[in-house]
Amino acid sequence: xxxxxxxxxxxxxxxxxxxxxxxxxxxxxxxxxxxxxxxxxxxxxxxxxxxxxxxxxxxxxxxxxxxxxxxxxxxxxxxxxxxxxxxxxxxxxxxxxxxxxxxxxxxxxxxxxxxxxxxxxxxxxxxxxxxxxxxxxxxxxxxxxxxxxxxxxxxxxxxxxxxxxxxxxxxxxxxxxxxxxxxxxxxxxxxxxxxxxxxxxxxxxxxxxxxxxxxxxxxxxxxxxxxxxxxxxxxxxxxxxxxxxxxxxxxxxxxxxxxxxxxxxxxxxxxxxxxxxxxxxxxxxxxxxxxxxxxxxxxxxxxxxxxxxxxxxxxxxxxxxxxxxxxxxxxxxxxxxxxxxxxxxxxxxxxxxxxxxxxxxxxxxxxxxxxxxxxxxxxxxxxxxxxxxxxxxxxxxxxxxxxxxxxxxxxxxxxxxxxxxxxxxxxxxxxxxxxxxxxxxxxxxxxxxxxxxxxxxxxxxxxxxxxxxxxxxxxxxxxxxxxxxxxxxx
Amino acid sequence: xxxxxxxxxxxxxxxxxxxxxxxxxxxxxxxxxxxxxxxxxxxxxxxxxxxxxxxxxxxxxxxxxxxxxxxxxxxxxxxxxxxxxxxxxxxxxxxxxxxxxxxxxxxxxxxxxxxxxxxxxxxxxxxxxxxxxxxxxxxxxxxxxxxxxxxxxxxxxxxxxxxxxxxxxxxxxxxxxxxxxxxxxxxxxxxxxxxxxxxxxxxxxxxxxxxxxx
Numbered sequence: 154x155x156x157x158x159x160x161x162x163x164x165x166x167x168x169x170x171x172x173x174x175x176x177x178x179x180x181x182x183x184x185x186x187x188x189x190x191x192x193x194x195x196x197x198x199x200x201x202x203x204x205x206x207x208x209x210x211x212x213x214x215x216x217x218x219x220x221x222x223x224x225x226x227x228x229x230x231x232x233x234x235x236x237x238x239x240x241x242x243x244x245x246x247x248x249x250x251x252x253x254x255x256x257x258x259x260x261x262x263x264x265x266x267x268x269x270x271x272x273x274x275x276x277x278x279x280x281x282x283x284x285x286x287x288x289x290x291x292x293x294x295x296x297x298x299x300x301x302x303x304x305x306x307x308x309x310x311x312x313x314x315x316x317x318x319x320x321x322x323x324x325x326x327x328x329x330x331x332x333x334x335x336x337x338x339x340x341x342x343x344x345x346x347x348x349x350x351x352x353x354x355x356x357x358x359x360x361x362x363x364x365x366x367x368x369x370x371x372x373x374x375x376x377x378x379x380x381x382x383x384x385x386x387x388x389x390x391x392x393x394x395x396x397x398x399x400x401x402x403x404x405x406x407x408x409x410x411x412x413x414x415x416x417x418x419x420x421x422x423x424x425x426x427x428x429x430x431x432x433x434x435x436x437x438x439x440x441x442x443x444x445x446x447x448x449x450x451x452x453x454x455x456x457x458x459x460x461x462x463x464x465x466x467x468x469x470x471x472x473x474x475x476x477x478x479x480x481x482x483x484x485x486x487x488x489x490x491x492x493x494x495x496x497x498x499x500x501x502x503x504x505x506x507x508x509x510x511x512x513x514x515x516x517x518x519x520x521x522x523x524x525x526x527x528x529x530x531x532x533x534x535x536x537x538x539x540x541x542x543x544x545x546x547x548x549x550x551x552x553x554x555x556x557x558x559x560x561x562x563x564x565x566x567x568x569x570x571x572x573x574x575x576x577x578x579x580x581x582x583x584x585x586x587x588x589x590x591x592x593x594x595x596x597x598x599x600x601x602x603x604x605x606x607x608x609x610x611x612x613x614x615x616x617x618x619x620x621x622x623x624x625x626x627x628x629x630x631x632x633x634x635x636x637x638x639x640x641x642x643x
Numbered sequence: 644x645x646x647x648x649x650x651x652x653x654x655x656x657x658x659x660x661x662x663x664x665x666x667x668x669x670x671x672x673x674x675x676x677x678x679x680x681x682x683x684x685x686x687x688x689x690x691x692x693x694x695x696x697x698x699x700x701x702x703x704x705x706x707x708x709x710x711x712x713x714x715x716x717x718x719x720x721x722x723x724x725x726x727x728x729x730x731x732x733x734x735x736x737x738x739x740x741x742x743x744x745x746x747x748x749x750x751x752x753x754x755x756x757x758x759x760x761x762x763x764x765x766x767x768x769x770x771x772x773x774x775x776x777x778x779x780x781x782x783x784x785x786x787x788x789x790x791x792x793x794x795x796x797x798x799x800x801x802x803x804x805x806x807x808x809x810x811x812x813x814x815x816x817x818x819x820x821x822x823x824x825x826x827x828x829x830x831x832x833x834x835x836x837x838x839x840x841x842x843x844x845x846x847x848x849x850x851x852x853x854x855x856x857x
Contacts, residue, residue: 169835180842193736217673303734304758353756572670573670594688
């Protein structure tokens with residue numbers, strides 16, 4: 154057989170039928186659902202008198218609309234004060250009940266952001282196809298699972314047929330070689346990649362992240378990177394299987410049973426690109442040259458090194474780009490030439506499917522420990538990615554570190570990443586955020602978002618403006634730790 | 644899905660790159676559990692001077708006079724002319740639902756984001772990719788000529804200008820067929836139920852851990 158990339162292998166292993174016109178039917182192993190993109194799909198099934206093809210392939214949890222304050226959360230769905238949000242969550246509950254789909258409801262300890270929940274449950278496994286009505290489904294590619302976001306029509310299609318109509322993508326390898334500097338994390342790698350190739354750089358491609366710097370990352374760091382593949386235009390981000398992958402999964406609730414485990418591991422070991430596999434495009438980065446990153450504009454590609462200055466739109470040699478930069482600077486209330494470290498902030502958000510896992514919280518806590526949130530910061534909030542992440546963080550005392558420093562410690566959910574619940578920026582407010590999108594209005598009408606790593610966000614909270622965490626006195630970990638699967642079992 | 648018919652559509656220009664789905668339909672409107680009614684909130688943050696929320700009467704809101712779709716000359720537009728990487732960001736199908744509900748059935752741009760591309764075709768919206776130079780010419784023509792219309796011929800895969808100049812475009816055969824016939828994907832796929840079951844009967848023995856119902 155000809156040499157194959159990891160993506161080629163995953164595609165071939167799930168091909169049901171190939172049509173002459175280039176489209177194909179591919180089989181879906183895991184379908185994750187949340188309340189925002191599923192109601193119309195369930196309604197479609199109901200109207201057509203259809204049933205889910207395979208109930209056990211589906212797993213649901215509400216995440217986008219759930220409140221994150223303890224007071225509201227303790228009342229369950231009734232605590233969702235916005236009627237429209239509450240109806241959406243209740244609709245998910247009712248649909249899961251009537252179609253007999255497993256759901257972790259609002260106050261189940263296993264509830265959380267769907268892209269945090271899947272991996273921590275072992276519901277995401279190597280060699281799977283994973284889809285969800287959410288573009289950040291790319292996250293699950295960290296496990297060498299072919300994973301991508303789909304729209305609501307496709308949610309309905311997957312429910313009804315266990316398949317998706319798809320076209321094969323091209324292969325792009327992003328190779329990051331070398332050692333990261335201290336204080337530089339997975340988030341900085343992926344922001345640097347997006348800065349290099351642009352938000353459309355990966356359109357039409359499945360990206361495989363490779364190289365020694367990726368191999369050195371923990372699974373959580375790899376999830377952070379794959380999560381933002383979509384911000385580079387690629388629906389799919391992948392990392393090959395290695396010991397980190399296998400160690401992470403062992404013992405998780407949905408992982409293979411003890412008697413299946415040896416065969417599973419043997420099959421997973423093959424989920425790597427062949428040595429001489431062909432990539433349509435290769436991009437290389439030197440890990441040692443990557444600095445902590447801060448976005449300054451309204452697209453994730455508008456990103457700069459923390460030591461740099463806000464760029465000058467007139468330096469761009471493309472009129473559309475210059476216009477976009479001017480519009481972004483106006484929206485963001487920034488001027489060309491301003492030092493990134495002079496940007497003063499109003500709020501800080503640590504959370505989202507990009508950076509709300511235990512290692513992210515540990516990094517932020519190391520920076521926050523023994524320090525205080527600056528007086529100009531009106532709100533600094535930490536939102537764990539799931540109930541299990543929250544419990545583990547509390548067992549480690551991270552919640553006390555945050556609270557003593559002046560952060561709010563919240564209940565799990567998507568929260569201010571996209572502000573569908575009550576957590577949002579006011580017009581003109583400026584936020585250091587560990588999330589994934591800095592689009593206009595993303596975190597609230599008129600809100601201004603700067604994307605950064607958890608350590609950078611914590612340091613910004615303490616200083617009231619951006620600082621270079623590499624100059625900070627703490628013990629950085631670079632997403633190179635490993636979460637113990639045993640800690641994540643409910 | 645409705646069939647895609649050939650049209651002479653009024654063109655409206657959206658002159659900015661990287662129009663994301665948050666801009667097309669802001670998140671507060673994603674709380675709806677319906678597929679319809681998103682048209683009044685298409686490009687909400689650009690279109691109105693106030694902050695929108697679900698369930699409000701859009702007709703009483705202050706319009707942004709500078710926003711292109713608020714200009715009378717573009718009323719009734721069916722073809723949206725856009726710049727590169729249109730539809731980037733989230734997977735929300737509410738974006739094509741909003742475009743459709745507003746009345747757009749065609750978007751022309753130099754490039755589109757992948758998920759948005761898929762979602763649009765599932766809703767009968769034709770996305771046409773033309774090179775940057777051609778798109779630039781169409782922008783100039785649209786802005787210069789009030790009432791500028793383009794003839795959108797999906798069958799012949801051509802965009803034809805009022806002067807008769809034709810620009811060919813690519814579209815994959817399956818999507819074209821579905822659009823022209825107004826076909827329901829799910830029904831088509833279920834015709835292959837046998838092939839799906841055959842696949843499962845091979846897939847399950849080699850990956851038993853992927854099936855939890857045994």
